[in-house]
Every structure is written in C-alpha cells, then in structure tokens.
Amino acid sequence: xxxxxxxxxxxxxxxxxxxxxxxxxxxxxxxxxxxxxxxxxxxxxxxxxxxxxxxxxxxxxxxxxxxxxxxxxxxxxxxxxxxxxxxxxxxxxxxxxxxxxxxxxxxxxxxxxxxxxxxxxxxxxxxxxxxxxxxxxxxxxxxxxxxxxxxxxxxxxxxxxxxxxxxxxxxxxxxxxxxxxxxxxxxxxxxxxxxxxxxxxxxxxxxxxxxxxxxxxxxxxxxxxxxxxxxxxxxxxxxxxxxxxxxxxxxxxxxxxxxxxxxxxxxxxxxxxxxxxxxxxxxxxxxxxxxxxxxxxxxxxxxxxxxxxxxxxxxxxxxxxxxxxxxxxxxxxxxxxxxxxxxxxxxxxxxxxxxxxxxxxxxxxxxx
Amino acid sequence: xxxxxxxxxxxxxxxxxxxxxxxxxxxxxxxxxxxxxxxxxxxxxxxxxxxxxxxxxxxxxxxxxxxxxxxxxxxxxxxxxxxxxxxxxxxxxxxxxxxxxxxxxxxxxxxxxxxxxxxxxxxxxxxxxxxxxxxxxxxxxxxxxxxxxxxxxxxxxxxxxxxxxxxxxxxxxxxxxxxxxxxxxxxxxxxxxxxxxxxxxxxxxxxxxxxxxxxxxxxxxxxxxxxxxxxxxxxxxxxxxxxxxxxxxxxxxxxxxxxxxxxxxxxxxxxxxxxxxxxxxxxxxxxxxxxxxxxxxxxxxxxxxxxxxxxxxxxxxxxxxxxxxxxxxxxxxxxxxxxxxxxxxxxxxxxxxxxxxxxxxxxxxxxxxxxxxxxxxxxxxxxxxxxxxxx
Numbered sequence: 001x002x003x004x005x006x007x008x009x010x011x012x013x014x015x016x017x018x019x020x021x022x023x024x025x026x027x028x029x030x031x032x033x034x035x036x037x038x039x040x041x042x043x044x045x046x047x048x049x050x051x052x053x054x055x056x057x058x059x060x061x062x063x064x065x066x067x068x069x070x071x072x073x074x075x076x077x078x079x080x081x082x083x084x085x086x087x088x089x090x091x092x093x094x095x096x097x098x099x100x101x102x103x104x105x106x107x108x109x110x111x112x113x114x115x116x117x118x119x120x121x122x123x124x125x126x127x128x129x130x131x132x133x134x135x136x137x138x139x140x141x142x143x144x145x146x147x148x149x150x151x152x153x154x155x156x157x158x159x160x161x162x163x164x165x166x167x168x169x170x171x172x173x174x175x176x177x178x179x180x181x182x183x184x185x186x187x188x189x190x191x192x193x194x195x196x197x198x199x200x201x202x203x204x205x206x207x208x209x210x211x212x213x214x215x216x217x218x219x220x221x222x223x224x225x226x227x228x229x230x231x232x233x234x235x236x237x238x239x240x241x242x243x244x245x246x247x248x249x250x251x252x253x254x255x256x257x258x259x260x261x262x263x264x265x266x267x268x269x270x271x272x273x274x275x276x277x278x279x280x281x282x283x284x285x286x287x288x289x290x291x292x293x294x295x296x297x298x299x300x301x302x303x304x305x306x307x308x309x310x311x312x313x314x315x316x317x318x319x320x321x322x323x324x325x326x327x328x329x330x331x332x333x334x335x336x337x338x339x340x341x342x343x344x345x346x347x348x349x350x351x352x353x354x355x356x357x358x359x360x361x362x363x364x365x366x367x368x
Numbered sequence: 369x370x371x372x373x374x375x376x377x378x379x380x381x382x383x384x385x386x387x388x389x390x391x392x393x394x395x396x397x398x399x400x401x402x403x404x405x406x407x408x409x410x411x412x413x414x415x416x417x418x419x420x421x422x423x424x425x426x427x428x429x430x431x432x433x434x435x436x437x438x439x440x441x442x443x444x445x446x447x448x449x450x451x452x453x454x455x456x457x458x459x460x461x462x463x464x465x466x467x468x469x470x471x472x473x474x475x476x477x478x479x480x481x482x483x484x485x486x487x488x489x490x491x492x493x494x495x496x497x498x499x500x501x502x503x504x505x506x507x508x509x510x511x512x513x514x515x516x517x518x519x520x521x522x523x524x525x526x527x528x529x530x531x532x533x534x535x536x537x538x539x540x541x542x543x544x545x546x547x548x549x550x551x552x553x554x555x556x557x558x559x560x561x562x563x564x565x566x567x568x569x570x571x572x573x574x575x576x577x578x579x580x581x582x583x584x585x586x587x588x589x590x591x592x593x594x595x596x597x598x599x600x601x602x603x604x605x606x607x608x609x610x611x612x613x614x615x616x617x618x619x620x621x622x623x624x625x626x627x628x629x630x631x632x633x634x635x636x637x638x639x640x641x642x643x644x645x646x647x648x649x650x651x652x653x654x655x656x657x658x659x660x661x662x663x664x665x666x667x668x669x670x671x672x673x674x675x676x677x678x679x680x681x682x683x684x685x686x687x688x689x690x691x692x693x694x695x696x697x698x699x700x701x702x703x704x705x706x707x708x709x710x711x712x713x714x715x716x717x718x719x720x721x722x723x724x725x726x727x728x729x730x731x732x733x734x735x736x737x738x739x740x741x742x743x744x745x746x747x748x749x750x751x752x753x754x755x756x757x758x759x
Contacts, residue, residue, distance in 0.1 A: 030704050036720035061550070062704030063715040078615035082703040226721040233522040254521055 025285035028058045032086040035063035036226070037249050041305035042087070042136075044323070046293040053292075057285070066224075068092055072101045072275065081275045084286045087136075090129050090269040091348060097132035102273040104131045110287055112295040114314035123296070123312045127269055129348055134294055135271035135311035137302065140334035140343070141179055142265035144247040145239035146232055147257045158264035159187035161239060162211065164218055172228045172240025175221035177362035178351060179241070179266045182344055184211035186264060196350045205358065209365045221366070232258050244334050248307035252325060252332070262339040266346050271311065309335035375473060376426060382471045383420035389466060390415025393459070415463055423471040433464030451530050509733060516541055516726035523721055541727040551724065554712035561623070561698075561708060562691040565630035569687035572631070573638025574680050578672070580639070581646045592639070599636040603696045606633075611700040621703030629701045630694060634687025641686065645679025645750065678750035682743045689739060692732075 031047070033039040039061065047059055064071055068088045075081045088096070096102045105111075107128060111120035121128060127135040145155055150167055160167055161183070173180055182195050188211045190198050198204035212219075220237055222228055228242035229250040244265065250256045272294070274286055292298065299310035300318035307329060310316060319329050330336055334343075390411035398407010422432055437460040444456025469475055479488060519538035520526055528536025545551045576595055580588050598606055610629050611620060619625035649672065657667040673680075695710035702711070709732070713725050 032704075034719055035715055060704045062707075063719055064704075066718065074611065075615075078612050078620065080615040080618075080620050082621045224718045224721075226719060230522055230524075230721045233520070234524045256522075 024281055025288060026084075026279075026281040027056050027285075028060065029084045029282070029285055029289065030060045030062055030082055032062045032064050032068060032083050034065045034087060034225075037306055038245065038308075039063065041302050041308075042293075044305050045302035046298045049298075050289055050292055069096055069101075072096055073099070076101050076276075081278070083275055084278065084282055085289065086273050086275065087270065088133075088273050090133060090135070090271065091351065093133040093271065093273045094130045094348060094352060096273060097130050101276060102132045103276045103278070105134060105274065107134070110134075110291060112291050114296050114312065116314065118314065123314050125313060127311050129269065132273050133269075133271050134273070134290060135269045136294065136299060137270050137308035137311055138267055138335055139270060139308045140244045140262075140265035140267050141174065141241055142244050142247070142334070143239050143241050143261040143263075144228065144232055144250070144258045145261060146235060146237075147259050149235065149238045154259060155239065155261055156263065158183055158261070160261075162187045162215055164215055167238055169238030170218050170220050170231075170236060171215060172220045172222050172231050172237045172242070174241055175223050175366070177358045178355075179344070179346065180212060181205070181208040181358065181362075182266070182346070183264060184208040186344070187211060192344070196347050199358075200350075200354070205361055209361070212365070229254075229256070229258075232256065244332075245306045245308050248332050252307075252322070252327065260339075262334070263342050264344045265334055265339070266344045267334065268346060269311065270308075303329050303333065307332035307334075309333045377423065377471050377473055379420045379423040379471075382423035382467060383416045385470055386419030386463070386467055387412040387416025418463060419467045419470070422467050426468065426472055429468045429472075433461070433468065436464035437461045449530065450532055512726050512733070513730050516723055516730045518723050518726075521722060523723060523726070541723045542731075544722075544724045545727050545731070548724070550707075551709075551712060551728070554707050554709045557706055558692055558709040561626050561630060561706065562688050564627045565634055565691040566684050566688040568627065568631035569634030569638050570680060570684040573635045573683060573687070574642050574676075576635070577639045577642035577646060578668075581643060595639055596636040598633050603633075607697040607700040610697065614701055620701060621705070623706060626698055626702045626706045626708075629697050630691035631687075633694065633697065634690050637686035637690060638680070638683035641679045641683035642676060645676045649675055675753070678746040678753075681746050685739050685743050689736065 031042075033042060043061075051057060051059065062083065065087050068086050069092050072081075072083070072086070075083070086102070093102070097104070107121045107124065108119050111124075111134065113119055114123040124135055127138070129135075143155075143158070143161060145167075147154065149169060155161070155167060161171055181199055185195050185198055185204065185208045186192060188207060199208060220231060220240070222231070222240070222242070225243050225246050228237070228240035229246050231237045231240055233250065233254070233256050239261070244260070247258065247260055251258050251260070272290060274283070274290070278286065294312075296312055296314045297318065299312050300315040300320070302308070303310055303315075303319045304321065304323040310319065316335070319333065321327060322329055331338060334340065390413075391408045392411070393415075394407040394409070394411020395404055396407070397411065398404045401407065418436070422436075425432060437457055440460025440463070441453050441457035444459075445453035447456075475492070476488065479491060483491070514529070515523060515525065517537045517539065518524070518526065518529065519536050519540070526536050530536075545555075576591075579585060580592050580595075585591075607629075610632075614620040614625045614629070619628065653671050653675075654667050657671045658664075662670065692708075693710055694708075695714050698706065698708050698711055699714070702708070709728065713728060716722055716725050
C-alpha cells in the first residue's frame with residue numbers, strides 16, 4: 001500500500017516535473033495598466049498568449065497606472081498590496097524604487113536572453129534606467145496638427161507651435177513643465193545640448209516661461225492622453241502635443257484629418273515594475289509572466305497593435321504590419337530613422353532633482 | 369373671460385422687452401460663436417427692431433407670425449443647414465408669438481387687475497429664472513444622449529450627425545458596452561453589489577429609524593447624528609478612513625468590504641425617509657395590536673410595516689442609486705476585482721474618451737428616471753393612504 005503510494009508519487013513527480021513550478025504559482029494576477037489602446041495591445045500581444053499556455057490563471061486588470069505611485073504608497077502603508085504587476089513610466093518607477101515600494105530586479109536572471117544569445121541587460125542596453133524597472137516600449141510626446149486648419153504650408157518644426165502669427169489658433173500642451181520648458185528654450189534659440197544647463201538657472205526658467213507667455217492665451221492645457229486627439233477631432237485646437245500612439249490611433253484607425261509633427265519629439269520609457277515583498281506564490285507567477293511578456297518576440301508583437309517602439313534592440317527587426325489595418329508599422333514608430341532626425345532626449349536625472357522646484361514655478365506661472 | 373381690462377401696448381414698450389429677450393438669446397449664440405458681447409448687441413437690435421416694427425400691425429397677426437417663422441427657418445437653413453433651420457423655425461415662431469403677446473397685452477390677461485407693473489414683471493421674471501434653472505440642469509444630460517449614437521470614437525457632433533445623415537449615427541457604442549468584457553464585468557459587479565448594499569441599508573436603516581422614533585430612547589439626537597454622518601462627512605474622508613480600517617481587518621478589496629461600505633453610505637437615506645414616514649404613523653395602532661394579543665414582531669410586520677412601506681422603499685431606492693452611482697469609495701475600498709460601472713466610466717473617461725461611456729450614461733439615465741418615477745408614485749400612494757392629499 002505504502003509502496004504503491006510512493007510509486008505513484010514518484011511517477012507523478014517525474015511526469016509533472018515541468019508542472020512542478022506551476023503548482024507553486026498563484027492562479028490570480030492583478031495587472032495595472034493605462035487602459036485604452038495601450039492596454040489592449042498588451043492583452044493581445046502577451047496576456048492572451050500567456051493565458052492560452054496557463055488556462056487556470058485569472059488576470060484582473062486595474063487601469064490605475066496614472067496614480068500608480070500614490071496608490072502603491074497607500075497600499076504599502078496599509079500593508080495590503082493587491083497589485084502583482086504594475087505598468088509605469090520610467091520616472092514613476094525611479095521614484096517608487098527610491099522609496100522602496102517596488103522590488104529590485106536582476107535583469108539577466110529574470111528576463112529572457114535575445115534569440116542570438118545576447119544577455120537581457122545588453123539587449124535593453126541604456127533603457128534599463130532603474131534597477132526596479134523592466135522597459136517595454138519607447139514612446140514619444142510629440143505634436144499632431146489639423147491638416148485642414150494650418151493652410152498650405154503645414155508646420156515642419158517644433159517652433160511653429162510658438163508661431164501664432166503663422167499658425168493662428170489654439171494649441172494643446174500638457175499641464176506640466178517637462179517637455180514644454182525644453183521646447184520653449186529650444187525655440188528661444190538655446191542649443192539642444194545646453195538646454196538643461198540653461199534651465200538649471202533662475203534666468204533660464206524665466207526665459208522659458210517668457211517664451212511660453214507668448215502663446216499662453218492660446219493654450220489649452222491637457223492632463224490625460226486622450227484629450228488632445230479629442231480636441232483635434234473637434235477642431236478646438238490647431239495643434240497639440242500628446243503620446244505618439246494616440247495620434248497614430250486618431251490618424252490611422254479613426255481617419256481623422258490629422259498629421260504628425262515628429263520634430264523634437266520627446267522620448268520616454270514605459271515598463272513593468274513589481275511591488276516589493278509579494279508573497280512567494282504571487283511573486284513566482286509574476287516573474288514567470290514577466291519573462292514571457294518581455295521576450296524579443298512578444299515585444300515585437302506588441303508593435304502590431306500600437307505604434308510604440310519595442311524596448312529590446314533585438315525586437316526592432318521583427319516589427320511587422322498592423323494586426324487589423326495591415327499597414328507597415330515601422331514608419332509609425334518614434335524610433336524610425338525618418339521620424340527621429342531631431343529628437344529631444346529627456347533627462348531623467350535632471351528632472352528627478354529639479355521636478356518639485358519647477359513644478360511649483362510652473363504652477364505659479366499658470367495661475368498668473 | 370379675462371378679468372383685467374386690456375389695452376394695446378406702445379411699440380416702444382414692445383421693442384424694449386423683445387430687445388431684452390433678444391439679448392438673452394444672443395448671449396448664448398454669441399458665446400458659442402466666440403463673442404458674447406457681439407451676440408447680445410445683434411440679438412437685441414434684431415429682435416427689438418422686429419418688435420418695434422411689428423407691434424402696431426395687430427390686425428395681421430396670424431399672417432405676420434407665419435412670415436416670421438418661415439423667414440427665420442430659411443435664414444437658419446442658409447446659415448447652417450437642416451439643424452439650424454429647425455432652430456430658426458422654433459425661434460421665429462417664438463419671436464412672432466412673443467411680439468404680439470406683448471403688444472396686445474395678452475400677458476396681463478390672466479393676472480389679477482390690481483398688480484403693479486413691477487409685480488407683473490416679477491411674475492414673469494420668476495418663471496424665466498425657473499426655466500433657466502431647468503435648462504442648465506437638464507441640457508448637459510440631454511446632450512449626452514444623441515452623442516452616444518455617434519458613429520465616431522469622439523465626443524463630437526460630426527457634420528454627418530448635424531445633417532441627420534443616418535451614416536453619422538450608429539449603435540456601435542451600445543454594442544461595445546454589451547460585448548466588451550470590461551464593461552460587462554463592471555456591470556455585473558454593480559448589479560451584485562448594489563442590491564446587497566441596499567438590503568443591508570434598508571434593514572439597518574429601518575430598524576434604526578423605528579428605534580430612534582421611540583420617545584424613551586436615550587441620546588436619540590446624538591445617535592441620529594452619528595448614523596447620518598456618512599451623508600455629511602466629505603466622501604473622500606470616509607473613503608480614505610474606510611480604506612485604512614478595512615485593510616487592517618482584511619476587508620479591503622473584497623466583495624463584502626464594498627457592500628458594507630456602500631451600506632454605510634445608504635443607511636442615512638433610509639433613516640431619513642423612514643423617520644419622515646413615521647411622523648405620520650399613529651402609535652395607537654401598535655397599542656391596539658398589542659391589546660389584541662399580537663407580539664411586537666407580528667405587530668411590526670402586520671401593522672407598522674405595511675403603513676411605512678412607501679418610506680422604506682423610497683429610502684431603499686435612494687440607497688440603491690447611491691451604491692450604483694458611487695465612485696469614490698469603491699476606488700478606495702474595492703480592488704480591480706470589484707470594479708463597478710462608475711469606476712469603469714471614471715477610468716474610461718480619463719484614459720480614453722470613448723463614447724461607450726455616453727452609451728452607458730444614457731442607459732443609466734433611463735434606469736434612474738424609471739427608479740425615480742417609482743419613488744414618486746410611491747410617495748403619492750403614501751400620501752393618499754394617510755389622507756393628506758385630496759386626490
């Protein structure tokens with residue numbers, strides 16, 4: 001009797017050796033993301049394929065990435081972290097990492113290597129901006145304009161945004177100093193590599209705000225990425241900044257009379273972070289998913305659904321056509337050479353040090 | 369017939385009043401076109417001029433009113449197509465009626481003869497103000513409804529919609545609501561949470577109201593104030609407090625936690641409506657029942673409950689709507705597994721301005737109207753039963 005039991009146990013163990021890992025993993029996973037087309041691309045590119053491999057798993061979505069830092073703080077304080085995997089922009093990830101809210105990740109150990117054997121840390125390269133952060137996509141904040149409202153010569157440089165004589169009408173800008181201050185200085189004649197040196201001085205801040213003053217009464221300030229496409233579709237604004245994927249969706253999927261202005265687009269990163277101190281079974285599940293979701297093929301697949309550039313160097317050659325529209329996605333990527341002729345590389349470190357100060361000055365200027 | 373002797377008014381008076389009305393409408397049209405001041409001036413001159421010119425031609429009233437209606441409709445059509453023509457038609461009909469209503473003093477006819485001009489002015493100003501309040505309250509809700517049939521994915525009246533072209537309309541946002549997993553999950557969560565919360569609110573609220581209406585209960589007012597406090601304390605404070613408290617005791621992010629939180633929000637409504645009904649309840653009925661040998665429980669269910677039922681039900685409906693419409697507390701106390709409709713609408717509105725939200729809003733408005741109609745009918749029934757209303 002005892003022997004049979006043992007044999008059975010041994011047989012099960014042998015047969016199910018690959019399954020043994022799975023048994024230790026939680027069967028429910030709460031993923032936090034941004035909602036909208038972006039979340040849809042994650043669902044199609046890696047969550048649905050992963051669910052096919054693990055039919056027992058239940059995935060719950062929470063569209064709370066916009067307030068990820070605040071909610072992570074509250075959850076940690078209350079000792080009740082209900083999230084398993086959080087999608088966050090790089091600057092939020094750096095902040096949460098500094099505060100110890102999210103776990104450090106050994107990129108080479110946790111993440112898959114590229115198909116040619118390049119280690120994950122080399123494949124992601126410079127985009128690994130924080131020890132707690134696994135980048136998924138490169139996106140950019142850039143301008144779109146209404147083709148029918150700009151006359152015969154459409155805007156071609158970022159400085160056309162500041163030229164209300166040539167392009168009269170309202171502009172939509174994000175309600176924060178980041179990007180806007182840099183663009184203002186650039187169009188005020190500051191060389192690109194000196195922008196942060198100038199912005200570091202009080203006179204530089206004054207200079208940027210003075211440049212923004214010239215269009216202040218023509219600006220509609222936005223806070224959510226969906227607002228600018230809506231304003232452009234309404235014809236409420238002539239041009240406006242937003243995330244390039246939102247503009248792609250308005251142009252290619254909704255057929256709005258909008259075109260992109262890629263000049264001085266501002267690159268940023270978005271990726272996964274894992275809450276600190278997850279229980280073992282949940283952590284095992286998240287790490288298993290993370291390895292799958294950020295491998296070379298999955299990141300390339302995501303670009304079939306949304307026009308954000310994959311964060312892995314090895315994914316770029318695999319980017320194909322849009323899954324529904326069948327158009328080539330490469331020309332719509334912010335990283336495409338035709339679009340990235342003149343880009344603004346946003347300095348995380350500088351902003352981490354100066355954010356609070358400039359936020360206060362910017363808000364004071366807004367209220368004036 | 370008319371009590372008040374009427375005489376015709378001078379063109380100057382008619383021009384003055386019609387100019388004021390024109391300025392009022394001009395303000396809206398002008399603001400929409402970018403210059404409120406210009407709108408006021410044009411509206412006042414146009415309508416006031418018409419009033420001055422037509423005030424004397426009382427014998428051709430019928431013909432002139434038709435002419436005005438047609439003229440405004442044509443002008444509207446030339447300026448902005450079919451929708452503008454309809455607005456012009458209505459506006460022309462109104463202006464025609466208004467001019468002759470003033471010039472023939474019909475406005476004075478149904479008022480008491482001793483009213484001073486100031487009182488007459490106030491009589492109508494009051495009605496205009498009330499009307500304006502209604503318009504400002506209702507219009508935002510009405511605008512949502514046609515937009516929810518938009519064929520595009522934006523909150524925009526497209527040119528096709530304004531031409532009443534069927535191409536511009538679509539039920540796709542309703543289809544999205546009924547087929548999209550996120551929305552369906554949210555709807556089922558709302559449907560699971562709201563009735564349970566209502567049941568708890570009604571049970572506890574009714575018992576509390578009955579207890580607190582007994583004269584011998586000590587500290588009645590203090591207890592009442594505490595029970596009603598969720599209605600008075602800012603919601604965000606209740607929500608933050610519940611979040612930390614529920615996290616400690618393991619209720620945060622659970623179905624029961626959300627139900628309890630919503631029940632706490634609903635109880636004040638039940639207490640208030642049931643207490644109000646109990647004011648009209650005759651206590652000698654319970655004594656009579658006891659006199660005939662019924663125990664307290666039998667008395668409650670056979671005598672008291674049927675009489676206060678309308679108050680209980682309308683309190684329950686308020687509790688239901690509170691839970692069904694609530695977004696702040698559920699954002700704190702719930703986790704993504706308890707995502708309710710308002711939560712889904714909130715995130716949807718922030719992250720992607722999709723007209724599916726408008727479709728859901730339209731459905732919810734219709735449901736709310738249905739519920740409020742029920743409340744109103746119950747209220748009338750209760751008044752009839754208590755003999756307060758002559759009907």
